[in-house]
Amino acid sequence: MVVLAEIMPHIRLSDSQAAPYALLPGDPARLDRIASHLTNVEQLATTGNTEA
Numbered sequence: 001m002v003v004l005a006e007i008m009p010h011i012r013l014s015d016s017q018a019a020p021y022a023l024l025p026g027d028p029a030r031l032d033r034i035a036s037h038l039t040n041v042e043q044l045a046t047t048g049n050t051e052a
Helices: 028-035
Strands: none
Touching: none
């Protein structure tokens, strides 16, 4: 169980859930375009308004 105080508020993940490197594209609609240039992509969190 993750203690709320350990969660990073800007990405809503704990240290144990986060990856060594992360891209924070701002607009969720950019995720597919960015992911097409990378390997082993995994979306871990979404914040804000995600409706297109």
